[in-house]
Amino acid sequence: xxxxxxxxxxxxxxxxxxxxxxxxxxxxxxxxxxxxxxxxxxxxxxxxxxxxxxxxxxxxxxxxxxxxxxxxxxxxxxxxxxxxxxxxxxxxxxxxxxxxxxxxxxxxxxxxxx
Amino acid sequence: xxxxxxxxxxxxxxxxxxxxxxxxxxxxxxxxxxxxxxxxxxxxxxxxxxxxxxxxxxxxxxxxxxxxxxxxxxxxxxxxxxxxxxxxxxxxxxxxxxxxxxxxxxxxxxxx
Numbered sequence: 001x002x003x004x005x006x007x008x009x010x011x012x013x014x015x016x017x018x019x020x021x022x023x024x025x026x027x028x029x030x031x032x033x034x035x036x037x038x039x040x041x042x043x044x045x046x047x048x049x050x051x052x053x054x055x056x057x058x059x060x061x062x063x064x065x066x067x068x069x070x071x072x073x074x075x076x077x078x079x080x081x082x083x084x085x086x087x088x089x090x091x092x093x094x095x096x097x098x099x100x101x102x103x104x105x106x107x108x109x110x111x112x113x114x
Numbered sequence: 115x116x117x118x119x120x121x122x123x124x125x126x127x128x129x130x131x132x133x134x135x136x137x138x139x140x141x142x143x144x145x146x147x148x149x150x151x152x153x154x155x156x157x158x159x160x161x162x163x164x165x166x167x168x169x170x171x172x173x174x175x176x177x178x179x180x181x182x183x184x185x186x187x188x189x190x191x192x193x194x195x196x197x198x199x200x201x202x203x204x205x206x207x208x209x210x211x212x213x214x215x216x217x218x219x220x221x222x223x224x225x226x
Contacts, residue, residue, distance in 0.1 A: 004157075031212050042203070042218035043158075050212055058213070090157050094212070100146055100165075101207045101214060105157030 003027065004106035006091050011111045013085075021076045021109050023091030032074035033092040033103065036060060043090065049074055078111065085113045116142045118217040120204060126223045133191040135220045137204035140185060142215065144206035147180055147187050152201045152219065161202075162189075194224045 004025040013019045034046040045058030049068040063082025068074055078085045088110050092103040119138045127133050146165045150158035164171045164180045171178045177190040191198050201221045205214040
């Protein structure tokens with residue numbers, strides 16, 4: 001079955017440690033996205049990538065880094081520079097068809113930094 | 115700046131009634147608008163897309179309207195069921211811009 005996987009579902013880290021969240025898709029989508037979701041704040045775009053080896057900052061990129069070495073994979077690293085890393089992180093992918101963009105989301109990863 | 119507003123308060127309705135959710139936007143000219151459903155602790159799931167030149171779209175018990183003059187979309191769920199309880203998000207898109215503009219979502223609770 002085609003889809004997007006994120007792992008792990010929950011992640012615990014100590015403050016000051018970097019952590020990498022995994023996102024893999026087998027939908028053959030060209031674009032991938034990382035969002036952060038906090039209660040009452042909706043989806044906020046962290047980074048997105050339209051093609052392999054290229055990515056752009058979203059609205060809240062500070063303290064995060066990404067790579068896009070393969071079409072299927074778009075890992076997100078939450079660095080120690082991110083002041084409030086505890087949140088629910090969602091990965092999505094999409095393809096542009098007829099000028100229309102519909103995003104498919106993974107199940108999300110809940111990150112708790114103690 | 116671009117802004118999307120959805121009903122900020124949770125919507126509670128009785129099973130069997132029609133739920134109507136609102137999405138208003140400003141400072142934007144979307145080429146299309148989408149509605150997604152999100153359950154707690156899970157990723158959003160795409161429901162419907164409506165283009166700027168379409169007035170209404172239907173899918174089973176779901177109906178979306180799009181008024182570009184009022185800058186508003188209405189999302190209707192007819193014959194609502196407790197299983198429809200979730201948060202519903204609207205998102206705007208424009209042409210080849212790969213970034214969607216997201217609303218905060220409206221929480222819907224359908225009571226049996």
